[in-house]
Amino acid sequence: MLINHANASGRRWRTPDEGAPHACTWMAWPSVESIYEDAAYFENVQQALGQLAAAISRFEPVRMAAPREQHDRARELCGPAVELVPIPCEDMWMRDSGPVFVRFETGDLGVVNLHFNGWGDKQTPRSYDERIAGAVAEHLGFPVIDNPLPLVGEGGGLEFDGDGTLLLTDSCWLNDNRNPGIDRKTMTAELKRLFGLEKVIWLPGVRDQDITDGHIDGAMRFVRPGLVMTGGLPGDDSDWGLALAEGREILKRETDARGRAFELVDIPSASEPANPSEWLFTGYANYYLANGALFTGVFGDKQADAFAIDTLGKLFPERKIVPLSLDAIYESGGGIHCVTQQQPA
Numbered sequence: 001m002l003i004n005h006a007n008a009s010g011r012r013w014r015t016p017d018e019g020a021p022h023a024c025t026w027m028a029w030p031s032v033e034s035i036y037e038d039a040a041y042f043e044n045v046q047q048a049l050g051q052l053a054a055a056i057s058r059f060e061p062v063r064m065a066a067p068r069e070q071h072d073r074a075r076e077l078c079g080p081a082v083e084l085v086p087i088p089c090e091d092m093w094m095r096d097s098g099p100v101f102v103r104f105e106t107g108d109l110g111v112v113n114l115h116f117n118g119w120g121d122k123q124t125p126r127s128y129d130e131r132i133a134g135a136v137a138e139h140l141g142f143p144v145i146d147n148p149l150p151l152v153g154e155g156g157g158l159e160f161d162g163d164g165t166l167l168l169t170d171s172c173w174l175n176d177n178r179n180p181g182i183d184r185k186t187m188t189a190e191l192k193r194l195f196g197l198e199k200v201i202w203l204p205g206v207r208d209q210d211i212t213d214g215h216i217d218g219a220m221r222f223v224r225p226g227l228v229m230t231g232g233l234p235g236d237d238s239d240w241g242l243a244l245a246e247g248r249e250i251l252k253r254e255t256d257a258r259g260r261a262f263e264l265v266d267i268p269s270a271s272e273p274a275n276p277s278e279w280l281f282t283g284y285a286n287y288y289l290a291n292g293a294l295f296t297g298v299f300g301d302k303q304a305d306a307f308a309i310d311t312l313g314k315l316f317p318e319r320k321i322v323p324l325s326l327d328a329i330y331e332s333g334g335g336i337h338c339v340t341q342q343q344p345a
Helices: 039-056 068-078 129-140 184-195 239-253 302-315
Strands: 022-028 062-065 083-085 100-104 109-112 165-169 199-203 220-224 227-230 263-266 288-290 293-297 320-324 341-344
Touching: 022 039, 022 129, 022 288, 039 062, 039 068, 039 293, 039 320, 062 068, 062 129, 068 083, 100 341, 109 129, 165 184, 165 220, 184 199, 199 239, 220 239, 227 239, 239 263, 293 302, 302 320
Parallel strands: 022 062, 062 083, 165 199, 227 263, 293 320
Antiparallel strands: 022 341, 100 109, 220 227, 288 293
16 A cells, blocks of 8 residues: 555654664565675675574564575574565665655554665665565555655665654765755655654765765664764764764754754774774664664774773663674675664564
8 A cells, every 4th residue: 555645644654763662673685696796705794694683583573585595595594583584685785775664643554665776876786675665565564655756765874763853964865876856955845754754954974985875874873862872983084084073063053853952972983893804884873773682783892892882781771782793794885773674563
């Protein structure tokens, strides 16, 4: 079922807080070796994703979209607790290619499909990944909120507080590789409609230096309404560091949908990881909240890892902090948050 203005009949919806109880976590099985540089790297990615899925499944159900011919391999690496769903996919970035769930006033759930286009045509093949959001909605029998512009983007480019406020970057959303000709005013209005928002805060981001064009979930996350965790390397004067510093200054001047001023807590990225790869993303902002737990990457930088685990524990005292070394994922352009998508309870 497609819900648009004509058939909404006064129905209202909102994007829930990511930390609210989940029915399950959705993930996607990396299935196309040619996306990766060689067979050994591809195997490492599959092993890391299986390790993460098994870890999350100890706290809540995990549903893994995977082509049928990949089920034996996925079962071997994920373990018996992970449900394999026969939805074809090419790669593992469920946060970006998959659905964004919204909740209607009735309590029922719906789905927003962001028309994933490979981060602005940067990755192929993706014929199945372009359709995975709709396939998940069909599997669940959930209605899809109409996205007529069409607005194109990824879930990792959106950070919701669950109380009407959204953070996102110009570099990702106001970009001709996704949304040519759409200005900020038009985009803001459509984001508010699609996700049930009252306040949209634009931050600069960085274009053309990574596959995502500067997704927000690698740099800033809502701990709760009014409290934002930020990352980044200390003293970083690169485009990334300058954009993050500008973003912090914007938030210091802004208020959220309820008029709250923002409090910022910084957890610096690991600067001395055990893995020397120049492609390794070492930020801690890309954590994932499951029922009763928080999953974060760690990188072998003892001081930075310890500070991140301790600070996340203080920010989320009601959750068990689960640190995982998943370099194969963090070398591939994202992290734990990027390969997971919560389905609200």
